Amino acid sequence: MPVRDAATVLVLDRSAPGGPSVLMGQRGASAVFMPSKYVFPGGAVDAADAGARLGGALSAETAARLAVDPLPGTTVTPDALAAAALRELAEETGLLTGHPGPAPQGWDHYAGAGLAPDPSTLIFLFRAITPPGRPRRFDARFLLLDAERLHGDRNDFGAACDELSHLHWVPLPEARALDLPFITEVVLAELASLVAQAGNGPLLPPASVPFFDNSQSAPRFRRIG
Template sequence: MTAAPAGMPIRPAATVLAIRPHADGPRVLMGQRGAGAAFMPDKFVFPGGAVDADDALVPLSPGLDALCHTRLSDTNVPPAALAAAAIREMWEETGLMLGRPGTWPGAVPTDWAGFAARGMVPSADGLRFIFRAITPPGRSRRFDARFFMVDAAGIAGDPDNFEGACDELRCLQWVPLAEARALNLPFITEVVLAEAARIMRTGEAQRFVPFFDSSGPASIFRQIP
């Protein structure tokens, strides 16, 4: 793995755990990064990526619920921009849309042109902020990632149709949640999967959102109330 240069910026990012009910237990949408990827090569991950500047301009219909908005309001990145980035990255990497039919109220950002061309506006309805993690120092890239969980019922269209996906993730599939941790995963993905499984198993509201904070010299688990 190539080490990150000193002083590498930590970019805000957003990731989606789409959960799909199944007779044999819930399944989660994952894909495998390419062997030549600069960040986490060969690893199975959830759809996600960095926040773009235009994500702050995107109308969400509807927006985040009040609790998620509050828990995401501790940085200079607007909560709605994080939610929009999660929706956009899922669309780009899987071809699946979290949105509703509608007309955009203004100019459509370039990265959202394909989404709007389908007559859809992005919807944060059902997105649940469940985890935050900052990539530790020494990695080829560093992100301050927020992980959202969403019911696959919120996907517009066929959840098995990945024809619109870009080539960033291969082997896109709905993985049984109980088997996902046996895949080739980044450490933090294992931790987030365990939290998602706990939420699904207990059905309880989170008293806090776990935060794996590696912004300093040591990684610390914090709690976002």
């Protein structure tokens, strides 16, 4: 089973009434991959993501970490991963982050809003490769976005596609009670730790990025520094 590069976005709202909350939705019961599970917005990198013109640049630290240890044969770039993350966020939730400017070709959500997608504040939080034996396998990078960077009403999901249902902001202490994939539980724990460290200050990148590497028959846990 081939492993596809993928990007996932954790959108964090630290001003939510119930305390710091993350945006999640439920996959369909008939989905091949993780049916009925609650997940973050995201998906596989498309070929067009490599050429998408973004309205900003990743931070040097995030770009360097995203470039570490690509799987053999992959040509994915940090910019393509960032583009996939923001494209999937727009498609699955209708939420946008950017500033006035030209949208990449085919990005109708951004074109309609007159925005150029900006990945400059994305924080690389986690990486995991799906274990062998699953119906689909991904090399998923989990990227964190502060909800303060969203354009417009963060509670308006009217422009979302139907891939995720029950989109809502979930307080971090409550999120782990949902029906989650195991790796999502682990990522939520990492997010909660980062939020606790930040306190009332700015969200900062972790000292290193946890990496659950299941590319081989024997799983490995590593950190990307």
